Amino acid sequence: MKSIQSIIIILLTVLLFSCNKTQNNTTITIEDGKIGIIGYGSLMSKTSMERTLKRTYQDSVYHVYLKDYNREWNWHTSMKNSSAEWFCLRGNDTLPFNNIRALNIMAAENKKINCMLFFVTPEELVQLDKREFGYERIDVTDKVEELSFKGGSVFVYKAKQDHTYDYQEENTSVLHQSYIDLVTNACDSIGKEFRDEFEASTLPYNKEVVVSSLIHKNKE
Numbered sequence: 724m725k726s727i728q729s730i731i732i733i734l735l736t737v738l739l740f741s742c743n744k745t746q747n748n749t750t751i752t753i754e755d756g757k758i759g760i761i762g763y764g765s766l767m768s769k770t771s772m773e774r775t776l777k778r779t780y781q782d783s784v785y786h787v788y789l790k791d792y793n794r795e796w797n798w799h800t801s802m803k804n805s806s807a808e809w810f811c812l813r814g815n816d817t818l819p820f821n822n823i824r825a826l827n828i829m830a831a832e833n834k835k836i837n838c839m840l841f842f843v844t845p846e847e848l849v850q851l852d853k854r855e856f857g858y859e860r861i862d863v864t865d866k867v868e869e870l871s872f873k874g875g876s877v878f879v880y881k882a883k884q885d886h887t888y889d890y891q892e893e894n895t896s897v898l899h900q901s902y903i904d905l906v907t908n909a910c911d912s913i914g915k916e917f918r919d920e921f922e923a924s925t926l927p928y929n930k931e932v933v934v935s936s937l938i939h940k941n942k943e
Contacts, residue, residue, distance in 0.1 A: 748869060748870070748871060749869065749870055749871075750870070750871045750872070750873060751785075751870055751871070751872050751873070752872075752873045752874045753842065753872055753873070753874045753875025753876075753877075754842070754874070754875070755874070756844055756845070757782070757842045757843065757844065757875060758842065758843055758844070758845065758848050758875060758876060758877075758878065759840055759841070759842055759864075759872065759875065759876065759877030759878065760840070760841050760842070760843055760848070760851065760877070760878055760879070761787070761789055761838045761839070761840055761863060761867075761877060761878065761879040762838060762839045762840075762841060763789065763794055763826065763828060763836055763838040763839075763879065764794075764825065764826035764906050765825075765826075765902065765905050765906055765909070766839070766841075766851075766880075767838065767839045767906065767909040767910065767913070768905060768906075768908070768909035768912075769784070769909075771905065771909070772841060775847075775850055775851060775854050776843065776847050776850065777850075780841065782841065782842045782843075783842065784839060784840065784841060785839070785840040785870065786837065786838075786839060786840075786913065786917065787837075787838055787839070787840045787867050787868065787869060787870060788835045788836065788837055788838070788867070788868040788869065789828070789835060789836050789838050789863060789866055789867060789868070789879065790834075790835050790866045790867070790868050791830060791831060791832055791833070791834065791835070791866060792828040792829065792830060792831055792834060792835070792836055792866070793828065793829050793831040793834050793836065793924065793925075793926060794826060794827075794828055794829075794836045794921075794924055794925040794926065795826070795827055795828070795829050795925070795926045796824055796825070796826055796827070796898060796925075796926070796928040797824065797827050797829070797882070797887055797888040797889075797890070798824060798825040798826060798827040798857060798858065798882040798886055798887065798888070799822040799823065799824045799825075799857075799882075799886060799887070799888035799896060800822065800823060800856070800857050800886060801821055801822055802820065802821060802822065802823060803821055808939060808940050809823075809937060809938070809939045810937070810938045810939070810940075811897050811934040811936065811937055811938070812934060812935070812936040812938065813934065817938065819895075820895050820896065820897045821895040821896065822888060822895060822896040822897070823896070823897055823898075823899065823937075824888055824896050824897065824898045824928075824932070825898075825902055826906065826925075827858075827881065827882040827887065828879065828881050834924070835868060835924065836921075836924040836925070837917060837920040837921060837924060838879075839913075840867070840870075840877065848860075851880075855880040857882060857883055857886035858880035858881060858882055858883065858886070859880070859881060859882075859883050860878045860879070860880055861878060861879060861880075861881050862876055862877070862878055863877055863878065863879045864876045864877045896932055897932050897933070897934045897937075898928055898932050898933045898934070899933075899934060899935075899937060900933055900934065900935045901935075903933065906921075907921075
């Protein structure tokens with residue numbers, strides 16, 4: 724008899740847990756003429772977003788988790804074909820470099836990253852597409868952990884294959900300190916817990932590739 728009662732209690736507990744989990748998922752109706760954008764790097768900064776939109780951002784902002792992704796410092800663009808030669812300062816040395824790096828997301832089953840969700844107009848999305856050079860915009864409407872959506876879609880920027888750094892030439896790529904500061908300051912402005920979650924869900928970078936100054940001179 725006790726065994727049957729125990730089984731009933733376990734089944735009720737599982738059902739109760741399942742109901743609570745479903746109730747915690749909130750459905751958001753995206754307004755006509757609005758599109759959701761996930762920011763996981765510099766786009767987490769409301770100030771940076773407003774600079775691109777050229778307006779004060781007054782729509783809703785959500786702290787969300789993007790499922791099945793890791794965050795990594797492996798977006799890159801080559802500086803070889805620019806109209807200038809680029810150098811970085813390391814101590815007293817001036818050294819050439821080939822690639823500059825930034826944040827990206829990589830598919831990773833059962834992982835998640837903390838992000839910010841904004842809403843923009845189709846016209847503003849065009850401006851964001853121009854800003855996010857080397858990235859492609861992908862639909863992640865069904866990848867936001869706590870929310871489901873009606874009436875619209877949610878997108879995120881992921882590096883194109885030819886802008887995804889493969890670490891084969893580690894000594895020729897650099898991460899600019901000002902970019903790191905922009906991202907981490909955005910996290911800190913949200914709160915310590917958010918910053919801690921950012922660090923936990925982001926693959927670490929090689930500190931030796933971080934530089935504080937970049938120099939360029941025009942090619943003759």
